[in-house]
Amino acid sequence: MTALVTETPWIVWTIALPLAGALASFMLPRRSVAIGLAAAFATAAAAAGLVAQVVARGAVAHRIGGWDAPLGIALGADGLSALMLAMAAVVGLGVSIYARSYLAPTPEKARAFWPLLLLLWTALNGLFQSQDIFNLYVTLELLGLSAVALVALAGTGPALIGAMRYLLVSLFGSLSFLVGVALLYHTYGTLDLSLLAERSADGLPVAVPLSAMIAGMLLKTGLFPFHVWLPPAHGSARAPVSALLSALVVKASFYVLLRLWFTFQPEAPGVAVLLGVLGAIAIFWGSLQALRQRRLKLLVAYSTVAQLGYLFLAFPLAGGDPALNWGGSVYLALSHALAKGAMFLAAGGIMMEEGHDDIDGLDRVVDRMPLTLAAFALAGISLAGLPPSGGFVGKWMLLQSAMEQGLWYWALVIIVGGVLTAAYVFRVLGSAFTESAQEHEEHAVPRVMELTALTLALAAVALGFVAPWALPLLDGVLP
């Protein structure tokens, strides 16, 4: 049993299984649901195997086909990769189970959904285990293309326009990243992250490509003021797709940003403060916009803009204990993935039941869908950072980092942002608990959809309890 965990090349399986599933479900469209679900479970199992392997052995590596870099592709997973893979596995599996029921009334959409979902998952797993900057580019593009196609799946005018805008932004971001790759290769003669870390020094040869790459990743992550494409794309997609985009896809470009920062460790306090300030503006702007929205899904999408801002507060706090600020940011990314996944799935359930997602028109939804409302509330608790949720642990670590360094104004941003989050969550809950004058038809929602949303929300809360085991995985990864 232990040999199975430690010796199997799980890295390969985490990429090969979803890819094979994507191809099979595309070739056999009539069986796509069965194949898709089986591949989702298999991929999640492979990710679990990889996490167990990293826990047992530390960082692992694999050379595809036995070829060495630079022409071969080297893959590797350390503690950060393992946590990201686990995040993708939990959310991916939840979305898969949910989507089976959600898409059942529209089989032609389901046939297109499964190959795209599995391709997206392949790209994510590949990205989290890439050891060179060019492979990061390729996986970013695969991720972007499958994400755009998933948004367009909804087929409505707003969704198509959202998808188009998303495609343009996404390609712009990756091309900007590729400029950085080209310049770095010509300067240092390598693409490998660890070699780049050894060879690079501070100065213009690093600063120029790194700026291009960081700008590209900010665009793709949707940090204020590059967020304008995000709410329309995330808000107009089908519910399982919105969950994938908000929970996982934006985290991928943030992960690339972190890797770049850890690799080059730029001595650029100005840039770090700028990222923090943009993050703080994103928190306020996103939360205020969320409070103003009339549609539930747009509220949740603007909440993503706000919560992504928190991840960037780690940069100006980098002067203290790295375990606190980077660890806090990574933990917030994980808990946001689970909570936001749950929230979009819950919103999808409410939309299906009510036939609309007008927040003020929600008519005592709690009577008919207590589980979904519980999921929404629990996810909201984690987003707002109330104990004992995963969001609390992440925010607490950031707060501690800010206070230890005497940077109280960042602490203030974290606290006020939490209050604003609670405000927009309660706005939805308040409306769901009260009667509305609006007429509506009630539609039955499959119980399994409610349960998956609730399970993800409970996982976001439970993340607070597993922190003592999850956080040590980051030792040795952080600078």
Add this chain to the structure above:
Amino acid sequence: MSGGLLFALGGIALFAIGISALVLRPHLLRKILALNVMASGVFLILVGGGSGVQGVDPVPQAMVITGIVVSVSATALGLALVLRIARMTGHASLPEDRNRAAAEAKAE
């Protein structure tokens, strides 16, 4: 000026031309073409930037071939989206660009 530097500067110029078209041109077809011009600029930096001194390095060639494949797929997806948007809405441009164009026309 060495050949490599010339290629790199040309590539950067193409990239900049692409960005300006991507931002300023409202028609979606032009935006997709602009992204292709930008991609060509990056490929030029990759292939041309390092050539000359010790013969040809195969790694940038491999990267450009991969990049072209990615760029072709992205263009195909983009064109398919443009067609569906044009059929559904009657316009091959994004609403914000149309509003901006209308506002500029009014100002004149």
